[in-house]
Amino acid sequence: MIEVGIKKEQRLAKRLRNGENGAMQEFYTLYAEQLAGVCARYIVDKEDMRDVFQESLVHIISHICDFNYRGEGSLEAWATRVVINESLKFLRTAKRQELLLLEQDTPEESEPEAPQIEDISPEVLHQMVSQLPTNYRTALNLYAFENKSHKEIAELLGIKEKSSSSLLRRAKDLLAKKIKEYNKQYHPR
Amino acid sequence: MKEQWIQQMQQKLAGYRQPAPEVSWDEIEKALANNRQKAKARMVQLWTRRIAAAVVVLVAVTTGYLALNQQEETITANNVETEVSNKETNPQPKEEKIVAKESVSHKSKMLSVSHKPQVLPTDTLPSEPQPEPEVLQQEEAVPVQLAEDSSASHDEDSRTQIANTSPMPLPLDYPTDVRKPAVSGNRLMAKLYLTNGAMKETEHNIPTEIIYCYESNIILGPDGNPIPDTPTKRLSDYASGAAKSDVYHNLPIRYGLSLRYRLNNRWGIESGLVYSHHRSDIHTSLPTDLKPELHVTANIEQTLSYIGIPVNVSYQLWGSRYGNLYVTAGGMAEKMVKGRLHVEKSEEWEEKTESVSIRPLQFSVNGAIGAEFNLSRWLSIYAEPGVGYYFDNGSSLPTYYRDKPFSFNLNVGLKFNIK
Numbered sequence: 167m168i169e170v171g172i173k174k175e176q177r178l179a180k181r182l183r184n185g186e187n188g189a190m191q192e193f194y195t196l197y198a199e200q201l202a203g204v205c206a207r208y209i210v211d212k213e214d215m216r217d218v219f220q221e222s223l224v225h226i227i228s229h230i231c232d233f234n235y236r237g238e239g240s241l242e243a244w245a246t247r248v249v250i251n252e253s254l255k256f257l258r259t260a261k262r263q264e265l266l267l268l269e270q271d272t273p274e275e276s277e278p279e280a281p282q283i284e285d286i287s288p289e290v291l292h293q294m295v296s297q298l299p300t301n302y303r304t305a306l307n308l309y310a311f312e313n314k315s316h317k318e319i320a321e322l323l324g325i326k327e328k329s330s331s332s333l334l335r336r337a338k339d340l341l342a343k344k345i346k347e348y349n350k351q352y353h354p355r
Numbered sequence: 356m357k358e359q360w361i362q363q364m365q366q367k368l369a370g371y372r373q374p375a376p377e378v379s380w381d382e383i384e385k386a387l388a389n390n391r392q393k394a395k396a397r398m399v400q401l402w403t404r405r406i407a408a409a410v411v412v413l414v415a416v417t418t419g420y421l422a423l424n425q426q427e428e429t430i431t432a433n434n435v436e437t438e439v440s441n442k443e444t445n446p447q448p449k450e451e452k453i454v455a456k457e458s459v460s461h462k463s464k465m466l467s468v469s470h471k472p473q474v475l476p477t478d479t480l481p482s483e484p485q486p487e488p489e490v491l492q493q494e495e496a497v498p499v500q501l502a503e504d505s506s507a508s509h510d511e512d513s514r515t516q517i518a519n520t521s522p523m524p525l526p527l528d529y530p531t532d533v534r535k536p537a538v539s540g541n542r543l544m545a546k547l548y549l550t551n552g553a554m555k556e557t558e559h560n561i562p563t564e565i566i567y568c569y570e571s572n573i574i575l576g577p578d579g580n581p582i583p584d585t586p587t588k589r590l591s592d593y594a595s596g597a598a599k600s601d602v603y604h605n606l607p608i609r610y611g612l613s614l615r616y617r618l619n620n621r622w623g624i625e626s627g628l629v630y631s632h633h634r635s636d637i638h639t640s641l642p643t644d645l646k647p648e649l650h651v652t653a654n655i656e657q658t659l660s661y662i663g664i665p666v667n668v669s670y671q672l673w674g675s676r677y678g679n680l681y682v683t684a685g686g687m688a689e690k691m692v693k694g695r696l697h698v699e700k701s702e703e704w705e706e707k708t709e710s711v712s713i714r715p716l717q718f719s720v721n722g723a724i725g726a727e728f729n730l731s732r733w734l735s736i737y738a739e740p741g742v743g744y745y746f747d748n749g750s751s752l753p754t755y756y757r758d759k760p761f762s763f764n765l766n767v768g769l770k771f772n773i774k
Contacts, residue, residue, distance in 0.1 A: 198375035206373055216376035223378060224386040280360040288371045291364060310361050311368070338361070 175241040182230045190227060197242055201249050203292070207307050208253035210296050214260070222252040250312065254322055257304055264300035265323055281345035285353045294344045302337035309334050542617045546627070546737075548768025550609035603636040604755040613665065615770070623669045631661040631689065633755050656697045659754060661717065663689030669725070678728040683739065689717040694752075715748040717756055723766065732772065739766040 178196075181189035202219060209215040225248050233244050257265055283291065295303060301323075308314040308322060320330040357365075613627025637655040667685030674680075694711035723741025730736060742763055745756035755762075 194375070199372035200370075202375040203368075203371040203373045207368075207371075212376070216378070219376050220378045220383060221386075224383055224390070227383070228387055228390045280358060283360055283363050283367065286367075288367050291367055292371055292373075295368075310357070310365050338358070342360075 175238065176235045179230060179233055179235060179241055182227060190223075193226075193245075194223075197245055200242065201245055204246050204311075205249050205253055207292070207295060207311070208250065208304060209256065210300075210303075214256065218252050218256045219249070221256075222249045225252060254304070257300065258324060261300050265304065266325065267299070267301055279342065281342045282349055282353075283345055286345065286348065290348070294341060294348070297344070298337055298340060301333055302340060305330055305333040306337040306341065543773050544615045544617075545771045545773055546611070546613045546615060546625070546768055547771075548611050548613075548737075548766050550611065550764050550766040551606055601638045602753045602758065603638075604753075604758060605634040605636070607631050607633040607755050609764075609766075611665070611768075615669070621671045623671075625667045625669060625683070625685070626665060629661075629663040629665055629687065629689070631663065633657075633659040633661070635659075635753060635755065637753065654699045656699075657711070657752070658695050658697075659691055659711075659713075659752075660693040661689040662692050663687045663717075665721075667721075676729065678726065678735065681725045681727070682723070683725055683741075684720075684722040686718065686720045689719070691717070711752060713748065713750045713752055713754070715750065717745060717748050719743050719745040719756070721764075723764075725766075727770065734772070735770045737768060737770055740764075741766060 178189060178193060182193060201222065202215075205215055205219050205222065209218050222245075226245055229248070233241065235241070286294075295306065298306065304323060305319050308319045314322065316331045316334065317327050319334070320327040323330065325333075609629055609631040611627055611629040613625050613629075615623050615625040617623040635657040637657060665685060665687040667683050669681050669683040671679050671681045691713040694713065696709045696711055698709070721741055721743035723739040725737055725739035727735050727737040740763070742761070745760045745762075747757065747760070750757060
């Protein structure tokens with residue numbers, strides 16, 4: 167089917183709303199990999215990630231009436247938000263303990279020295295983020311990719327604002343260390 | 356401000372994709388069906404609650420008003436009796452005095468008022484004692500007379516005059532006051548009725564585009580039955596604003612149950628529950644100039660059900676013991692509770708049933724003139740020809756209300772005087 171320009175998303179949303187056969191498959195073909203990439207940033211375990219991803223699709227179909235078209239890319243942005251919300255919902259319930267885990271005795275450290283990431287592929291970078299502990303990873307994702315403030319992160323994770331800034335600093339520190347080690351090993355200068 | 360390397364990371368991973376996990380469409384379907392059921396249950400629950408709340412408020416207000424009114428009646432009875440007692444000292448024609456005294460002293464007994472009946476001087480008593488059943492019969496009528504007169508001036512003289520016009524002894528089967536309708540004592544009545552639009556069915560054209568833009572999701576598209584060259588296009592994709600559909604609205608039928616409370620002799624207030632059923636036939640045909648091979652027609656039967664709460668005020672123009680004439684006016688809020696579209700398409704097109712909904716409430720105002728005939732003291736029949744105006748609630752569904760905002764109707768029913 168030939169869909170033209172800016173109306174493509176709008177029309178797809180309308181077809182989803184109408185419950186048309188084939189609309190969901192088309193949506194899946196267009197956006198599944200992108201949404202899976204976002205979901206995997208939050209949920210590492212494959213089984214969990216599949217469940218959350220599936221739950222996100224259910225939410226997208228059943229709440230498509232709430233979607234308002236606001237220009238090109240708005241359907242993808244809206245669907246991404248749904249995936250993030252579903253991921254956070256899962257983390258807040260199933261991984262509650264991991265989210266709250268905070269090493270109190272770790273000494274306060276200053277901001278890490280900025281690592282060089284130009285030579286690192288997205289896949290490797292994604293893997294490094296995935297390897298961070300759940301609470302670090304979640305805080306970093308919300309900060310780096312969703313542009314959330316400390317306060318917003320704290321609210322989303324149900325922790326104190328001070329804890330979220332602490333989590334974030336440690337997440338950045340740990341990630342910077344990983345990148346530096348990787349660079350030392352694979353891109354010695 | 357984000358660190359530069361974090362920004363770089365954000366850009367690097369912005370378009371990151373990975374193979375999507377295999378999802379189970381069966382599970383997704385089940386979850387969706389489950390969600391729909393829950394949403395439906397929530398809606399039903401919400402409306403049941405709202406209607407229940409409205410009924411509770413109505414009952415509370417009516418009960419409160421009744422209770423207040425009962426008190427007023429008691430007080431009025433006291434006052435009248437005192438007045439009468441005072442007047443006893445004045446010289447009055449014998450017969451008049453007997454009637455007035457009798458009525459009031461029985462009344463005081465009935466309402467358990469603390470005033471004891473005055474002992475009359477022997478010369479004011481009737482020469483022959485009144486038979487007991489007649490006295491009892493009068494008791495029924497007296498409170499009404501008192502209550503009604505309380506709204507007007509408590510003119511003792513006028514009452515004695517009325518009493519004077521009544522033959523002695525009073526007839527057994529009529530209240531004391533013959534000016535009033537026979538049922539004037541009933542303040543609360545229940546109505547059971549049927550309303551039908553009194554206007555001829557309507558038929559007119561609406562753009563096909565509207566048909567396809569229902570909130571409802573009607574899909575006239577092939578869904579597996581391919582249109583040549585366009586396996587997944589909806590039929591609506593070919594329909595333009597120029598295409599026409601004929602909509603034929605059948606007369607809506609309305610069943611109602613309501614309570615009417617009489618505020619005084621002339622004014623009454625009424626509310627209850629109303630169920631309306633609407634059926635429309637829509638015939639749509641696609642324009643041949645766009646895709647000649649696609650000239651198909653579809654017949655859609657649209658049925659909508661509404662539940663409404665009316666509030667009306669009525670004013671009695673004329674009344675006798677045989678019945679009365681009145682005018683009534685008010686408003687109503689209706690909620691569409693069930694909607695269904697049954698689509699039958701020509702040729703290779705399949706049949707399909709879809710549910711539809713209209714979220715906003717439908718508000719309307721109405722006025723009618725009514726004639727009521729008393730069949731007995733407790734039961735009467737009535738007919739109310741009237742007019743109604745339905746406000747636009749923004750629905751894109753072609754409804755009788757939307758297409759015929761101003762309409763005539765005939766309401767017939769039974770009234771039960773319950774108190």
